[in-house]
Amino acid sequence: MEPNVIDFINTSRDRYLEELKQYLAIPSVSALPEHAGDMRRCAEWTAEQLRAIGLENVRVADTPGHPIVYGDWLHAEAPTALVYGHYDVQPVDPVELWTSPPFEATIRDDELFARGATDDKGQLFAHLKAIEAHLKQAGRLPINLRVILEGEEEIGSPNLNQFILDHKDELACDVVLISDSPMFEKGVPSICYGLRGLAYFQIDLRGTSTDLHSGSFGGAVANPAFVLAQVLSQMKDRGGRVKIPGFYDDVRELTDREREEFKRLPFNEKEYRKGIGAPKLHGETGYSTLERTWARPTFEVNGLLSGFTGEGSKTVIPATAMAKVSMRLVPNQDPDKIAELFEDYVRKVTPKTVELKVTRMHGGKPWMTEIDNPFVQAAARAIEMGFSRTPVYTREGGSIPIVATFQAELNAPTVLFGLGTPDENAHAPNEKLYLPNFFGGILSAAYLYEEIAGARR
Secondary structure, eight states: OOHHHHHHHHHOHHHHHHHHHHHHTSOOBTTOGGGHHHHHHHHHHHHHHHHHHTOEEEEEEOOSSSOEEEEEEOOOSSOEEEEEEEOOBOOOOSGGGOSSOTTSOEEETTEEESTTTTTTHHHHHHHHHHHHHHHHHTSSOSSEEEEEEESOGGGTOTTHHHHHHHTTTTTOOSEEEEOOSBOSBTTBOEEEEEEOEEEEEEEEEEOSSSOEEHHHHBTTBOOHHHHHHHHHHTSBOTTSOBOSTTTTTTOOOOOHHHHHHHHHSOOOHHHHHHHHTOSSOOOSTTOOHHHHHHHSOOOEEEEEEESOOSSSOOOEEOSEEEEEEEEEEOTTOOHHHHHHHHHHHHHHHSOTTSEEEEEEEEEEOOEEOOTTOHHHHHHHHHHHHHHSSOOEEEEESSOOHHHHHHHHHHOOOEEEOOOBOTTSOTTSTTOEEEHHHHHHHHHHHHHHHHHHHHHOO
């Protein structure tokens, strides 16, 4: 890479911070209707930034919801990368817990505090500045590049899938680059190569037409709250293994290499337990905590509601009981197949003394790429040059459904090139961006485009 590209990045740090502060000052909260004007303003600001750094064919594309911003540069005899990110942010409540105003970016020590600082404006901005350095100093990019930035990630990306289906030719690429995740640990650069999927449901039980006096009717009818507890208890055994028949049929098992890599990570189970305030860790027998949270499927109860829960006492048999439950899925589980298995099993274990209703809420496919993928290895080399440290390979317990969509519809692998930290407070008060990660990320992204250019060769 030309030295003036790196010199440009290193001498532009103050400007980068000022521009990022402007970006973070726009309250682009996609979930709240009162911020619809701010969402449009943020989309236009983002588009102007793409034009300013030298991208072409920049436009703000309307959707039934918030706009999508697109730009590209397609003049290289080299692979094509698609950079994805999102300009929308989470609500700031409870605002009183913020140390500084959430939309007035404030630097304390080596951290920049603001809503969206790391999720995802700061991380996507690192790519934009790396693109700028190449185009301003070298006059070109080493690869073809497309950029797509949405405004609805924080509300489930309801319109992105259709946009991708409608513009598959325009979005065609060899690899997708996403920076919207944390590193394994501060100072430990990471590449995430796997994500869990999701299947989410609501279970409703009804025993009678109305709540009943527990003295007059107790012993004559089933109690939906108690039945619900019995049903939920049938979902997992004491060893933490899900009892739904067929649930594990398609699970991709951990390889010996993966288990060895996980063991090498600087992970302290005692500190992890203390950090979350748990008296003792628990999970599927035969697996470590990292293996359970990254590479094993789960069944969780997310919420329960039934009967009288106010202050004092009220002797009733509730008419209804409700639970919200979810399953995190791993490669190669399919959320639709799991949904059918779950619904069949719930019907089987629910007695006829209550009426049952199962509602599918939402879901997403798990995703995984191979560590030896040439683009993943290109990212590893770039990160090592940008951070002066070899990255570790991790998986994530959470879900980013759009990653599976990119892979299925564009037939392109994804590189998750995260610049956040585990303590970044994404979605919480005092969200922050660790500035050494931001600047290291710009350098790494600039190197990454060079490395991708040679990856296919």
